Amino acid sequence: MSEKTLKFNSKTVHGGQQPDKAYGAVMPPIYQTSTYAQSTPGGHQGFEYSRSANPTRTALENSLASIENGNYGLAFGSGLAAIDAVIKLLNPGDEVVSTNDIYGGSYRLFKQIFEKFGIGFHFIGMQEAGEIEKHINRNTKLIWVETPTNPMMNVIDVKAVSQLSKKYDLLLAVDNTFATPYLQTPLDLGADIVMHSATKYLGGHSDVVLGALVVKDKDLADKLYFIQNASGAVCGPMDSFLVLRGIKTLHVRMQRHCENGKAVADYLSKHPKIEKVYWPGFETHPNHAIAKSQMNDFGGMISFVPKGSNYEEAIKIVEKLDLFILAESLGGVESLAGHPASMTHASIPKNEREKNGVVDSLIRLSVGIEDASDLIADLEQAIG
Numbered sequence: 001m002s003e004k005t006l007k008f009n010s011k012t013v014h015g016g017q018q019p020d021k022a023y024g025a026v027m028p029p030i031y032q033t034s035t036y037a038q039s040t041p042g043g044h045q046g047f048e049y050s051r052s053a054n055p056t057r058t059a060l061e062n063s064l065a066s067i068e069n070g071n072y073g074l075a076f077g078s079g080l081a082a083i084d085a086v087i088k089l090l091n092p093g094d095e096v097v098s099t100n101d102i103y104g105g106s107y108r109l110f111k112q113i114f115e116k117f118g119i120g121f122h123f124i125g126m127q128e129a130g131e132i133e134k135h136i137n138r139n140t141k142l143i144w145v146e147t148p149t150n151p152m153m154n155v156i157d158v159k160a161v162s163q164l165s166k167k168y169d170l171l172l173a174v175d176n177t178f179a180t181p182y183l184q185t186p187l188d189l190g191a192d193i194v195m196h197s198a199t200k201y202l203g204g205h206s207d208v209v210l211g212a213l214v215v216k217d218k219d220l221a222d223k224l225y226f227i228q229n230a231s232g233a234v235c236g237p238m239d240s241f242l243v244l245r246g247i248k249t250l251h252v253r254m255q256r257h258c259e260n261g262k263a264v265a266d267y268l269s270k271h272p273k274i275e276k277v278y279w280p281g282f283e284t285h286p287n288h289a290i291a292k293s294q295m296n297d298f299g300g301m302i303s304f305v306p307k308g309s310n311y312e313e314a315i316k317i318v319e320k321l322d323l324f325i326l327a328e329s330l331g332g333v334e335s336l337a338g339h340p341a342s343m344t345h346a347s348i349p350k351n352e353r354e355k356n357g358v359v360d361s362l363i364r365l366s367v368g369i370e371d372a373s374d375l376i377a378d379l380e381q382a383i384g
């Protein structure tokens, strides 16, 4: 069967994979080696040094390309290392238009590392694609999109943004960490680069830190591969293996994340002590129509604001939660709760944060795959 015709639920299991050539191992072995024997200088079997390529990493990279409907996958030591490689495509003087409500670490990388090398960033709300055009000038080279956004769960119309990126001959990169290819495949919507923190849903078990890029275009893949090898922020074979294993159950886990996400969002929206719930599945969500057309379901990421609450009270609630573990990160089988103002988004100045709605009392949930009634009971006892 041609791999390209496989449905998503089969690609997660089989995409880019063949039994290992040496002994027929069904699961790609962990090739824990830095180097490879050569018969004569240059006489090797496609692998010469594990920064350049490693068979376990290659197996993961092929799987990533398959599930994102791309042609080339590249795996890195972390999500931020993957983003770092994308920005290194640019030169001093170039500018990037980025979603304003993004992962705090992406913001920090852009502002505190790349600005000092002369790359400019504009952070803007992208719910109206027309806004973007106002910030495009002759130095603009890249549009950086995160959707749904973190932690406000805004949804950005990737197809509409890609029409702009094509009109102005820009690259469009989409951070697909929150949605995963189970919910949306940005390359099919016109993006040039898909980026993942595979630390989250792709790995799915909170046991590994890893990043990924997927592209369709060979030239772009070659440029990114050059950066991956030249800068060297690759992931190791053990970590590649763990993410490959995670991807094989991605579709099954995501189905449950979405079901539980809906149950928890519905519960919170009816709770008298909750002021606001941010989840793209609500018909009242301002971007619900785009979410419905662009995504296959609405995911398990939810943010909410308790009524009349402040910094201290929000912290009390996340401390009281028991089944929801208070921790950074998201996308694992276990439910996590976070307080963006003091945790994931502490690196964004308070006034910048609050402009985007990340107030001191905002709480973010990554709803896991436990029984939904246990999760709701836990929220009930914490919210009171």
Ligand SMILES: *Cc1c(COP(=O)(O)O)cnc(C)c1O
Pocket: 078, 079, 080, 081, 103, 105, 106, 146, 150, 175, 177, 178, 196, 197, 198, 199, 200, 209, 210, 211
């Ligand atoms: C976690 C995260 C990142 C950064 O990935 P790391 O693997 O932690 O380096 C980037 N974007 C989003 C949306 C994330 O959640």
